[in-house]
Amino acid sequence: xxxIPEKIKIKDxxxxxxxxxGTVDRVLHNRGNVSEVSRKKVEEVLKHIDYTPNVYASALAxxxxxxxxxxxxxxxxxxxxxxxxxxxxxxAREIIDFRVSIEIIYFDQYKIDSFCQAMEKVLKKTPDGVxxxxxxxxVTCDFTCKLDQKKIPYVFVDSFVEEAHPLAYxxxxxxxxxxxxxxxxxxxxxDLQEIAVFSFFHVGQKPSxxxxxxxxxxxxxxxxxxxxxxxxxxxxxxxxxDQNEETMxxxxxxxxxxxxxxxxxxxxxVVADFLKKxxxxxxxxxxxxxxxxxxxxxxxxxxxxxxxxxxEEQGYKGIRALTDHLVFKKEIKPVNHYTPIDILTQENIDxxxxx
Amino acid sequence: xxxIPEKIKIKDxxxxxxxxxGTVDRVLHNRGNVSEVSRKKVEEVLKHIDYTPNVYASALAxxxxxxxxxxxxxxxxxxxxxxxxxxxxxxAREIIDFRVSIEIIYFDQYKIDSFCQAMEKVLKKTPDGVxxxxxxxxVTCDFTCKLDQKKIPYVFVDSFVEEAHPLAYxxxxxxxxxxxxxxxxxxxxxDLQEIAVFSFFHVGQKPSxxxxxxxxxxxxxxxxxxxxxxxxxxxxxxxxxDQNEETMxxxxxxxxxxxxxxxxxxxxxVVADFLKKxxxxxxxxxxxxxxxxxxxxxxxxxxxxxxxxxxEEQGYKGIRALTDHLVFKKEIKPVNHYTPIDILTQENIDxxxxx
Numbered sequence: 001x002x003x004i005p006e007k008i009k010i011k012d013x014x015x016x017x018x019x020x021x022g023t024v025d026r027v028l029h030n031r032g033n034v035s036e037v038s039r040k041k042v043e044e045v046l047k048h049i050d051y052t053p054n055v056y057a058s059a060l061a062x063x064x065x066x067x068x069x070x071x072x073x074x075x076x077x078x079x080x081x082x083x084x085x086x087x088x089x090x091x092a093r094e095i096i097d098f099r100v101s102i103e104i105i106y107f108d109q110y111k112i113d114s115f116c117q118a119m120e121k122v123l124k125k126t127p128d129g130v131x132x133x134x135x136x137x138x139v140t141c142d143f144t145c146k147l148d149q150k151k152i153p154y155v156f157v158d159s160f161v162e163e164a165h166p167l168a169y170x171x172x173x174x175x176x177x178x179x180x181x182x183x184x185x186x187x188x189x190x191d192l193q194e195i196a197v198f199s200f201f202h203v204g205q206k207p208s209x210x211x212x213x214x215x216x217x218x219x220x221x222x223x224x225x226x227x228x229x230x231x232x233x234x235x236x237x238x239x240x241x242d243q244n245e246e247t248m249x250x251x252x253x254x255x256x257x258x259x260x261x262x263x264x265x266x267x268x269x270v271v272a273d274f275l276k277k278x279x280x281x282x283x284x285x286x287x288x289x290x291x292x293x294x295x296x297x298x299x300x301x302x303x304x305x306x307x308x309x310x311x312e313e314q315g316y317k318g319i320r321a322l323t324d325h326l327v328f329k330k331e332i333k334p335v336n337h338y339t340p341i342d343i344l345t346q347e348n349i350d351x352x353x354x355x
Numbered sequence: 356x357x358x359i360p361e362k363i364k365i366k367d368x369x370x371x372x373x374x375x376x377g378t379v380d381r382v383l384h385n386r387g388n389v390s391e392v393s394r395k396k397v398e399e400v401l402k403h404i405d406y407t408p409n410v411y412a413s414a415l416a417x418x419x420x421x422x423x424x425x426x427x428x429x430x431x432x433x434x435x436x437x438x439x440x441x442x443x444x445x446x447a448r449e450i451i452d453f454r455v456s457i458e459i460i461y462f463d464q465y466k467i468d469s470f471c472q473a474m475e476k477v478l479k480k481t482p483d484g485v486x487x488x489x490x491x492x493x494v495t496c497d498f499t500c501k502l503d504q505k506k507i508p509y510v511f512v513d514s515f516v517e518e519a520h521p522l523a524y525x526x527x528x529x530x531x532x533x534x535x536x537x538x539x540x541x542x543x544x545x546d547l548q549e550i551a552v553f554s555f556f557h558v559g560q561k562p563s564x565x566x567x568x569x570x571x572x573x574x575x576x577x578x579x580x581x582x583x584x585x586x587x588x589x590x591x592x593x594x595x596x597d598q599n600e601e602t603m604x605x606x607x608x609x610x611x612x613x614x615x616x617x618x619x620x621x622x623x624x625v626v627a628d629f630l631k632k633x634x635x636x637x638x639x640x641x642x643x644x645x646x647x648x649x650x651x652x653x654x655x656x657x658x659x660x661x662x663x664x665x666x667e668e669q670g671y672k673g674i675r676a677l678t679d680h681l682v683f684k685k686e687i688k689p690v691n692h693y694t695p696i697d698i699l700t701q702e703n704i705d706x707x708x709x710x
Contacts, residue, residue, distance in 0.1 A: 060415075173706055180702040187542060341703040347535040348696040351528055 013049070017041040059327050065099035066326050068319065069127040071118050072157075073135065074106035080266035080289050080311060084157065087315030088131070091323070098327050102319065103127075109135055109208065110201055110238045119143040123150075129322040130154040131315070134161045137209045155321050157314040159210040168321045170314040170337050174210050177307055177341045178217025178264065181286050184305045184343065185260050186226060189284045194230040194257040195222075196283075200238055200265035214264045214288070232258065236270060248274045252283075262286045268306065272297035290344065290352070299346055308342040308352070368404070372396040414682050420454035421681050423674065424482040426473050427512075428490065429461035435621035435644050435666060439512065442670030443486070446678070453682050457674065458482075464490055465560055465593050474498040484677040485509040486670070489516045492564045510676050512669040514565040523676045525692050527664040529565050532696045533572025533619065536641050539660045539698065540615050541581060544639045547615040549585040550577075551606060551638075555593055555620035569619045569643070587613065591625060603629045607638075617641045623661065627652035645699065645707070654701055663697040663707070 010028075014021040019038045026034050027042040034042075070088055075081035085104070092102050105121050108114035115135050122130055123146055130147060134140035134156050144164040147154050153167040160169045186192060197218065199211050207215070222229055234251055236244045248271070252258060261283055263271050268287025275283055276297065285303045287294055289311075297303045317337065324330040344352055365383075369376040374393045381389050382397040389397075425443055430436035440459070447457050460476050463469035470490050477485055478501055485502060489495035489511050499519040502509050511524040541547060552573065554566050562570070577584055589606055591599045603626070607613060616638055618626050623642025630638055631652065640658050642649055644666075652658045672692065679685040699707055 176702065176706065180700070183700065183702050338706045340697070340707045342695070343698040343700070343703065345535070345538070345698070347531065347538050348698065351531065351693045352695045 013042065013045050016049075017045045059098050063099075065101065066128045066323070067125075068100060068102045068129045068131065068322055069122050069125060070102060070104040070131040070319075071122060072104060072106060072131075072133045073109035078292055080291060083290075083311040084133075084315040087312035087317075088319050090312070091316045091319035095319075095323050095327070098323070100323055100327060107135070110205055112136060112139065112205060115139055123147075126150065127152065128326055129167075131318045131322060132156055132166075133158040134164070135208050136206060137161050137163075140164060140209075153322065153325060155318045157318045158311075159208070159213060161209065167325060168318070168332050168337055170317045170321070171339055172309040172341055173338045174213035175217035175220075177288070177309065178214030178219075179221045180217075180341055180343075181214070181262050181264075181288070181307055182218045182221030182226075184307075185262055185284060185286050186221075188286075188304045189260060192226070192229055192260040192284070194232065194255060194259060196232045196234055196251055196255075196258050196261040196271075198234050198236060198261065198263035198265075198271055200236045200263070200267055200270075211264045218262065218264075230257070236267075241270075244270060245274065252278070252280060258283060260284045260286075264288060266291055266294070268303055269293035269297055272302040276300070276302045290349075295349060298344065298349055301346060304345075306344040306349075308344055310339045310342065313339060368397065368400050371404075372400045414453050418454075420456065421483045421678070422480075423455060423457045423484045423486065423677055424477050424480060425457060425459040425486040425674075426477060427459065427461060427486075427488045428464035433647055435646060438645075438666040439488075439670040442667035442672075443674050445667070446671045446674035450674075450678050450682070453678070455678055455682060462490070464563065465556055467491060467494065467560060470494055478502075481505065482507065484522075484681055486673045486677060487511055487521075488513040489519070490563050491561060492516050492518075495519060495564075508677065508680060510673045512673045513666075514563070514568060516564065522680055523673070523687050523692055525669040525672045525676070526694055527696055528693045529568035530572035530575075532643070532662055532664065533569030533574075534576045535572075535696055535698070536569065536617050536619075536643070536662055537573045537576030537581075539662075540617055540639060540641050541576075543641075543659045544615060547581070547584055547639070549587065549610060549612040549614060551587045551589055551610075551613050551616040551626075553589050553591060553616065553618035553620075553626055555591045555618070555622055555625075566619045573617065573619070585612070591622075596625075599625060600629065607633070607635060613638060615639045615641075619643060621646055621649070623658055624648035624652055627657040631655070631657045645704075650704060653699065653704055656701060659700075661699040661704075663699055665694045665697065668694060 010024050011021050014024045017024065019041060023034055023038050024042055026032065027039055072084060073081050088102065105118045107118040116139055119139065130152060132154050140161050141163050144154060148165055156166045156169040156171065158171045159174050160171060185195065199207050199215065201207050222231065232251060232255060234247060236247060259282060261271060266289035268285065269291065272285055272287070275281070275285060286305050287303050288307050290306060290308050294303060294306055298306050321332050325332050342352065365379050366376050369379045372379065374396060378389055378393050379397055381387070382394055427439060428436050443457065460473045462473040471494055474494065485507060487509055495516050496518050499509060503520055508522040511521045511526065513526045514529050515524045515526060540550065554562050554570065556562050577586065587606060587610060589602060591602060614637060616626060621644035623640065624646065627640055627642070630636070630640060641660050642658050643662050645661060645663050649658060649661055653661050676687050680687050697707065
């Protein structure tokens with residue numbers, strides 16, 4: 001039998017440290033007027049007992065308010081980004097008693113200008129903290145330099161930018177998630193010959209930071225293990241379904257040897273729907289993210305695996321990291337909190353609920 | 356741009372409901388002296404705005420203390436159950452300000468008597484709430500009947516018992532996790548002929564509730580899809596490594612056709628170490644749970660997949676459900692909070708950290 005002890009009292013700490021309770025109190029609240037020797041003794045005891053201050057009571061008593069800004073892609077209901085916002089809203093509800101206001105600035109993820117404008121808005125508002133999806137690497141770096149100068153803490157979600165200095169990152173190791181996509185494709189069908197590799201963006205624009213890194217990971221696996229395999233790289237357009245249909249017709253009907261496909265954006269259903277419509281069920285398809293439309297195609301076996309990255313958790317933890325830092329004065333652990341790379345199949349999808 | 360609103364004030368609620376702030380206050384604190392019409396108006400507004408009371412402030416102000424008992428298997432460092440206790444301890448730290456004491460009663464999971472004795476201890480102590488791993492179904496039901504009579508709320512973790520009435524369950528759908536084990540085995544090697552099916556318990560004792568349900572799920576998949584496959588059912592003994600070595604020698608050297616194996620307890624490494632030692636690398640092995648020793652064998656490819664069930668999360672959420680119910684008077688959602696059935700491979704194991 002084992003007891004998990006209840007909260008230790010100030011007088012217990014004082015006793016262990018051999019100082020007065022008043023001294024402990026002054027150390028805890030950083031009020032000075034304590035000798036270096038006494039401070040060290042108290043701090044050693046606190047460290048030894050893994051002391052946690054009553055952060056709720058302190059924060060409730062404070063009258064300071066905090067403004068957070070979130071910068072994320074705009075979305076339609078059912079899109080990937082909706083889940084990120086669910087997580088943000090959940091965190092917002094939990095901290096509702098602590099005077100934290102959260103505002104979301106949306107941008108068009110397929111337009112570089114729109115992302116730049118969102119950054120400008122943030123700089124004008126000088127918030128206390130920022131949650132940011134670093135959609136394009138170069139633009140992000142220019143922006144975070146300015147946040148660094150103003151000493152405004154920021155947290156990345158979705159994808160990471162090595163050159164920046166965020167308080168924390170919550171998201172996948174995108175390169176490894178592309179590598180795993182390749183591995184699952186070849187596990188599902190070990191003798192694959194030709195693979196269609198899809199990405200999704202406006203023609204003339206750049207692929208996102210996330211998609212570029214996943215592609216690099218996928219390519220690494222193929223280079224390492226399956227150099228004989230032929231890759232067909234294809235771009236679909238976010239706003240042009242007719243053209244996408246045409247692109248896929250040319251691709252799949254013009255290359256009868258294609259027996260595998262992978263798509264690096266969240267819209268795997270676009271490819272899956274095409275395969276289903278044309279009865280191309282000899283093609284093994286791997287996709288990313290749990291949009292409802294993707295899940296339908298996972299369940300009917302058009303998609304063999306979906307790889308998921310917990311967007312709700314990213315949004316939730318991102319906001320909590322900012323508030324833990326700003327409101328509760330907690331130390332935030334090292335910068336990379338990679339979220340798991342979750343593998344979903346027909347068999348486990350029904351039990352995969354974020355939170 | 357969108358604001359996630361800050362906490363609504365009592366006077367705002369009063370305005371929306373068309374009543375006085377005093378009336379709102381009386382409704383919120385259930386103090387009576389409010390007409391039925393006014394109460395309804397206020398409740399409608401509260402429902403509409405998704406009002407959450409300041410549960411922290413209320414609970415901090417209360418002087419009531421709560422005692423929780425945890426009943427779980429005893430373990431050695433590195434065992435599966437250690438992680439469950441990490442989660443319990445984490446929850447304990449978070450609620451340290453709210454006068455909740457937690458005591459753990461351990462039992463020997465391979466001895467029925469020990470489990471029964473643990474239940475008896477709980478009944479003598481009459482705690483405010485119980486977190487329980489229902490290791491054996493029949494014993495659990497006798498025990499939970501008595502808790503029901505005493506109106507002591509209890510939460511199950513690890514495996515579920517349909518006949519009981521827990522406040523909540525946090526754990527896997529064990530049957531489906533066995534079914535998925537079979538699917539992964541046949542995906543990894545599509546032409547499997549003979550499979551060794553391992554479980555782990557003391558001879559003369561019953562397999563646990565968890566293991567029985569996983570086995571049933573596995574058998575269902577094989578019956579549905581691969582009836583031609585030959586199964587060798589083998590029991591290993593938790594405390595007899597020499598005998599296990601002998602059992603595996605007889606099995607694998609006496610049945611050269613075995614090309615796949617699955618083990619339903621957390622000790623997959625026992626089988627993996629044997630396969631590795633004897634260079635039986637043509638045998639595909641699937642295991643459960645992320646013991647360090649299992650992870651070593653996943654990384655060196657002796658184990659193809661590990662299926663994980665988030666024991667830390669189970670322990671953490673179990674305690675939080677009890678405290679949300681007892682301390683914060685929150686409503687606990689329906690009984691089954693199935694944890695995801697996580698699929699781990701060489702490629703994603705490094706990013707899989709609970710919490």
